[in-house]
Amino acid sequence: MKKPLLFLVLVIVVVAAALLLRAHPLDLGALRDLLARLEGWRQDHALTLFALVFAGYVIVTALSLPLALWMTLASGALFGFWQGLLLVSFASSIGATLAFLAARYLLRDWVKQRLGARADKIDAGLKRDGAFYLFTLRLIPVVPFFAVNLLMGLSAMPARVFYLVSQAGMLAGTAIYVNAGTQLATLDSLSGIVSPRILASFALLAVFPWIARLVLAMIKRRRAYRGWTRPVAYDRNLIVIGAGAAGLVSAYIAAATKARVTLVEAHKMGGDCLNYGCVPSKALIRSATLAHQMRHASDYGLSDTQPQVPFRALMARIHRIISDIEPHDSVERYEGLGVEVLLGHARLIDPWTVQITAHDGTVQRLTSRAIILATGSRPYLPPLPGLEVVAPLTSDTMWAHLSDRDTPPARLAILGGGPIGCELSQAFARLGSDVIQIEQGDRLLSREDAEVSAMVQTALEADGVRVLTDHKAQACGITDGEKWIEVSHNGSPQRIAFDEIIVAVGRRARLQGFGLEELSIPCDRVLETNDYLETLYPNILAAGDVAGPYQFTHTASHQAWFAAVNALFGDFKRFKADYRVIPFATFTDPEVARVGLSEAEAQAQNISHEVTRYDLAELDRAIADSATRGFVKVLTVPGKDRILGATIVGAHSAELLAEFVLAMKHGLGLNKILGTIHIYPTLAEANKSVAGTWRRAHINARLLGVVRRFHDWRRG
Structure with missing residues (x-):
């Protein structure tokens, strides 16, 4: 209660002072009379008067009282230009800093709690650009300084930086008003102090820090390219290294805008998603789901049937599906679009030159104005003693290794409890393997809420997976x-025998062998890029898994747009990569799909929220499909329908999530979803139902009472 009480006292003091000033407004005549009465006392007690005015100015500024202008004029009239400038410059900066600190102490924690994760983003932006913003605002007299003091106090800007920037930024305006005070006797009105010409000068002055910033950026760019000789002309507008999702989209955009673009791929067109990840895993899951449905046909009024699993034929189907999709990402298609496709290994020679070594050993070098690195990622193999001895499989290598088998592995160990590990565990268990899944964390799918993890683990165990968290x-x-x-659990070791082991503990960006070290391009787990996906060299950009922070095919494609546009047109207009609304899914049964905050994340980040939940067991179509396992859970701003996040667990949840992704992207609330017609009977009605659940929880009970009495009255 200490802070709220102190805040209330300050508000009362400021409001009382403001009302008093309104009742006895100042004007130039009253100010001249006051200064005339002080003139004699000033001659005998100049130092004391200086100290009193200084202290009064600090108090007035700290309390944000509307007296600063009058005290500035008075300071110029009483002490002359230089002494008045000294007094006002330091007193105003000290007072502003006190207001800044008061706002920080009294309001920052409350505001940060309300804003949650957005507060961290604002702090990060102000940490980077806050001094520029503050200096600009201080140079524009029309911006209320007290508002600047309070708003900056809510940020994480250091008090020292605030004081020094304020001291410098307010100096020019202070000088004008102090000088006007020295001419108080001839001053007719306040409007004459700041003429349109002076305001225009301030506006130009306010642009200065941004010009300085551009100059610094140019200097930084020149420094990055120091020691390299830029080509006089370029062979290409853009070279893209890597033909996965990010590389394909980047090359497509470049060709669509009629740029001359070369796409270099060292292995297979389509990258990991087509050849090793999304496509084959979903084909495997579909076959495994059908096998499961055959075993449980009685759920649909049919006879349970034990499926035969000709594993070689199943794997052949997966490779056939890859072949059917390959034309979408093929060399022929992209050459038809106007992209030059080269198969070989690419290596950076300098910031504009790429050396391509073809599979037949021939080497060529091409120069380009811009380069996009879209080299993707590979499965991570942990430094586990003896792992290489047991010939571990990964989500990349398993498809070729298992293709010649007539049966799935009898005993399969899967290391990792993330999305890939869970999907493969369930799929192989449904195909007949004896699966043990090992996770060192305390639960599966650790990024999701605990109830989601528990539901997925229960489903996996029901399919025969032995889950060891x-x-x-x-x-x-x-x-x-x-x-x-x-494995070790609570200090007790245990040995588990297996025929095959799949390691699914994460992926690492492909960073070696591309010449990054020779160019000193910073990279650790991923390439270090700025908001525009530019590396150390602005003409070398990155997109997809190699850039992070996400490892999804759809985010790679999303980043590719920003990388390609910035690479081709960044000299005129650049776009920051937008990560505000990122959906993702785990394709277990039940599926798990999410966008925005989970409940656990909101709690961990102290973000105020409401939770609205709708169980699929209540949905007509889910009941008809015998697919009642799961729920829709939506987080909203307390008392409002603005969506902070949505989690869907159940059949086809990845498809159902799209409506919430659209709503969050375009600022549509639950009321808009509720007001949208959904076909009956469909699973999509679950989205409307959760919106209806939220609406019923926010009905105005008092208004309903009035309406009830209205209906009673109408009945007579």
Whole structure:
């Protein structure tokens, strides 16, 4: 209660002072009379009067009272230009800093709690550009200085920076008003102090820090390219390295805008998603789902049937599906679009030159105004003792390794409890493998809410997966021809035998072998890029897994637009990559799809929120499909329908999520979803139902009482 009480006292003091000033308004005549009465006392007590005016100015500024202008004029009239400028410059800056600190102490925590994650983003922006913003605002007299003091106090700007920038930024305006005070006797009105010409000068002066920033950026750019010789002319407008999702979209955009673009791919067109990830895994999951439905046909009024799993044929289907989709990403298609496609290994020679070594060993070098690195990622193999001995599989290598088998692995260990590990565990269990899934964390899908993790684990265990959470892998090996992995749980070791092991503990960006080290381009887990996806060299950009922070095909395509447009047209207009609304899904059964905040994330970040939930067991179509397992959960701003996040668990949740993605992207609330017609009976009605649940929870009870009495009256 200490802060609210102190804040209330300050508000009362400021309001009382403002009302008093309104009742006894100042004008130039009253100010001249006051200064005339002080003139004699000033001659005998100049130093004391200076100190009193200084202290009064600090108090007036700190309390944001509308007296600063009059005190500035008075200071110029009483002490002359230089002494008045000294007094007002320091007193105003000190007072402003006190107001800044008061706002920080009294209001910052409350505001940050209300804004949640947005407050961190604002702080990050002000940390980078806050001094420029503040200096600009201080140079524009029409912006109320007290508002600047209070708003900056809500940020994380250091008080020292605020004081120094304020001291410098207010100096020019202070000088004008102090000088006007020295001419108080001849001053007719306040409007004459700041003429349109002076205001225009201030506006030009306010542009100065941004010009300085551009100059600094140019200097930084020149420094980055120091030691490199820029080509006189370029062979290409754009070279894209990597033909996965990010590379394909980048090249497509360049060709569509009639740029001369070369796409270089070292292995297979379509990248990981087509050849090893999204496409084959979803084909596997579909077959596994059908096998599961056959075993549980009685759920649909049919007879349960034990499926036969000719695994070689199943894998052949997966490769056939890849082949059917390949033309979408093929060399022929992209050459038809106007893209030059080169198959080989690309390496940066300098910021504008790429060396391509073809598969037949021939080498060529091409120069380009811009280069996009879209080299993707590869599965991560942890430094687990003995892992290489047991020939581990990954989501990249398993498809070729398992293709010649007549049956799925009898005993399969899967290391990792993330989306890939969960999808593969369930799929292989449904196809007949004895699956053990090992996760060192305390639950599966750790990014999701605990209830989501529990629901997925229950589903996997129902399909026969033995889930070992809180088990840390210690070592692997082969004893008497049998492969094993040793895990530790609460300090107790345990050995688990297996025939095959799939490692699914994450992916790492492909960073080696592209010449990044020679160019000193910063990279750790991913390439270091700015908001525009530019690396150390502004003409070299990155998109997709290699750029982070997400490893989804759809975010790679999303980034590619920004990378391509900035690469081709960045000299005229650049666009910051937009990560505000990023959806993702885990294709287990039930599926898990989410966009925005989860409930756990909102709680961890102290973001105020309401939770509205609708169980699919209440939905007619879900009941008809025997697909009642799951729910829709939406987080909203308290008392409002603005969506902070949505989680859907259930059949086809990835498709159902699209409506919430659209709503969040374009600022549509739950009331808009509720007012949209949804076909009956469909699973999509779950979205409308959760919106209706929110609406019923926010009905005005008092208004309903009035309406009830109205209806009673109409009945007579």
